[in-house]
Amino acid sequence: MNxxxxxxxxxxxxxxxxxxKKFISSERNGAESIFIGKxxxxxxxxxxxxxxxDTHDQAVIKTFHTICNSAKDKFDKNxxxxxxxxxxxxxxxxxSILIAVGSGHRDxxxxxxxxxxxxxxxxSPIWKKEHYENGKEEWLPGHSLRPKKEVK
Amino acid sequence: xxxxxxxxxxxKILSDKxxxxxxxxxxxxxxxxxDILSKIIxxxxxxxxxxxxxxxxxxFTDKNEVVNDNYKLKDKETISxxxxxxxx
Numbered sequence: 001m002n003x004x005x006x007x008x009x010x011x012x013x014x015x016x017x018x019x020x021k022k023f024i025s026s027e028r029n030g031a032e033s034i035f036i037g038k039x040x041x042x043x044x045x046x047x048x049x050x051x052x053x054d055t056h057d058q059a060v061i062k063t064f065h066t067i068c069n070s071a072k073d074k075f076d077k078n079x080x081x082x083x084x085x086x087x088x089x090x091x092x093x094x095x096s097i098l099i100a101v102g103s104g105h106r107d108x109x110x111x112x113x114x115x116x117x118x119x120x121x122x123x124s125p126i127w128k129k130e131h132y133e134n135g136k137e138e139w140l141p142g143h144s145l146r147p148k149k150e151v152k
Numbered sequence: 153x154x155x156x157x158x159x160x161x162x163x164k165i166l167s168d169k170x171x172x173x174x175x176x177x178x179x180x181x182x183x184x185x186x187d188i189l190s191k192i193i194x195x196x197x198x199x200x201x202x203x204x205x206x207x208x209x210x211x212f213t214d215k216n217e218v219v220n221d222n223y224k225l226k227d228k229e230t231i232s233x234x235x236x237x238x239x240x
Contacts, residue, residue: 126239127161
């Protein structure tokens with residue numbers, strides 16, 4: 001099994017890094033690349049205390065598999081990929097996304113990591129609501145999936 | 153006819169529930185659903201927060217794929233509204 005893709009709770013995400021390292025480990029690989037996205041405490045000059053991630057679970061998992069398989073086809077068919085995104089309420093400092101890649105060489109490992117991150121942002125139905133220190137909250141703008149030819 | 157619109161992301165401002173029941177003329181297409189959404193948003197005075205949603209949202213059927221504006225809705229069908237996304 002060379003691919004793991006999942007949505008996880010905040011509790012589950014605390015053990016994701018160790019699971020990811022174990023999953024991608026292989027004597028065939030000369031490079032391991034790990035990207036950890038975290039919730040940060042500031043956005044647009046507002047003090048953020050947490051983010052709620054809403055997800056269309058089935059569609060997210062479907063896109064995760066499509067993206068990871070596409071990355072394998074483009075860069076390294078034998079790569080091992082671990083991809084998890086946290087859902088629900090995620091406080092500042094906690095992991096929102098974890099991408100780990102084991103590959104034969106460093107160039108492919110870096111490229112796969114970056115490719116997956118950018119594609120998740122543009123393909124996977126995940127939404128962010130920021131919670132601020134002053135008690136307010138706001139859904140963030142994003143990338144429209146409506147077919148471009150329909151937008152007048 | 154009636155459809156169920158499952159709410160995601162910013163569209164959750166439209167209701168305290170996970171879905172909206174929407175009444176539409178028979179054989180309505182997604183285009184009509186966009187019009188009705190605009191009306192709902194105006195009536196609820198949510199224009200500042202959601203004014204672009206009817207234009208920017210995509211819609212999924214139960215196959216989890218985006219359908220275009222010519223897609224003909226069926227009575228009792230469940231449709232998901234997909235506002236602009238941004239995970240990571």
